[in-house]
Amino acid sequence: MIDMPSTDTPRANAWRELLEILRTVGLALAIALVLRVVIFQPFTIPSSSMEPGLVTGDYIVVSKSSYGWSRASLPFNPPLFKGRLLGRAAQRGDVVVFRLPRDPSQTWIKRVIGLPGDRIRVREGQVFVNDAAIPQTPMGMTQDHDAPDRAVLQLGERTPNGRAYVTYDGGPGLPGDDTGVYVVPAGQYFVMGDNRDNSLDSRFSPSAGGVGLLPAENLVGRAKFVLVSWRQGASLFKPWTWLDLQWDRLLKPIR
Numbered sequence: 001m002i003d004m005p006s007t008d009t010p011r012a013n014a015w016r017e018l019l020e021i022l023r024t025v026g027l028a029l030a031i032a033l034v035l036r037v038v039i040f041q042p043f044t045i046p047s048s049s050m051e052p053g054l055v056t057g058d059y060i061v062v063s064k065s066s067y068g069w070s071r072a073s074l075p076f077n078p079p080l081f082k083g084r085l086l087g088r089a090a091q092r093g094d095v096v097v098f099r100l101p102r103d104p105s106q107t108w109i110k111r112v113i114g115l116p117g118d119r120i121r122v123r124e125g126q127v128f129v130n131d132a133a134i135p136q137t138p139m140g141m142t143q144d145h146d147a148p149d150r151a152v153l154q155l156g157e158r159t160p161n162g163r164a165y166v167t168y169d170g171g172p173g174l175p176g177d178d179t180g181v182y183v184v185p186a187g188q189y190f191v192m193g194d195n196r197d198n199s200l201d202s203r204f205s206p207s208a209g210g211v212g213l214l215p216a217e218n219l220v221g222r223a224k225f226v227l228v229s230w231r232q233g234a235s236l237f238k239p240w241t242w243l244d245l246q247w248d249r250l251l252k253p254i255r
Contacts, residue, residue: 040064041221043097043107048146049193049200050095050109052154052166053255054223055145057230057246060254062097066090066222072099073220084217089115090189092129093163095223095254098191098214102206109223110201110211111165114182114190122179122203125169125196127157134159139166144195146232152195165255170197179203188213226252 045058054060064073068087071077077099090096090112100106113127113134114120121128126136139154152168174197182202184190191214193199204210229249234241 051195062221064221070217093159097220110191
């Protein structure tokens with residue numbers, strides 16, 4: 001059998017190759033979008049409010065399936081529906097990423113301290129849940145990771161459900177160290193930053209720049225682990241800083 005020469009012109013071959021490339025790129029983008037919407041989302045830590053567990057420059061992975069899906073799970077927070085699909089409650093001690101109630105275009109991260117029905121109060125820097133103190137274990141003085149000239153006391157905390165983590169205490173008598181009693185309504189959470197004296201959270205009203213009480217439908221997902229972490233000063237626009245990593249934080253689980 002004799003092969004017949006192709007009658008395709010170079011121009012037709014070029015268009016066919018271009019269409020194949022576009023089809024492949026489009027499929028890859030669609031898969032990436034589905035994964036981002038349904039399964040996980042990357043998130044960069046922009047501030048030091050969750051030190052020492054999370055520091056500025058951490059690039060973390062957030063599980064979107066942990067609490068089900070809401071409009072907050074979708075890019076740009078479109079007003080498609082209310083509530084959560086296949087919703088599951090957050091647990092005390094979870095580190096959660098959420099859309100800020102007073103400005104849903106902003107995405108923040110804090111730790112869940114109060115569940116629906118709880119009474120939360122802070123007295124002399126110690127958190128009380130339903131009149132029972134969350135135990136604190138002093139772990140010595142250290143320097144703030146993002147502000148080395150600031151000395152802080154490390155305090156280990158353990159929630160009643162067994163979640164253990166470390167917080168920073170900047171000293172007595174600071175804003176948020178003593179509060180009234182907050183009663184958490186149904187469908188909402190009380191969240192706090194681990195860097196207790198450097199966190200605008202549920203202790204502070206939205207008008208004061210805080211979170212206030214967090215509606216469950218604002219949850220994006222649960223923070224799972226630090227994928228990679230860049231030192232301060234690294235930038236996408238400075239290629240020579242791309243490998244300026246905090247190597248001890250690679251693939252670090254978020255407690």
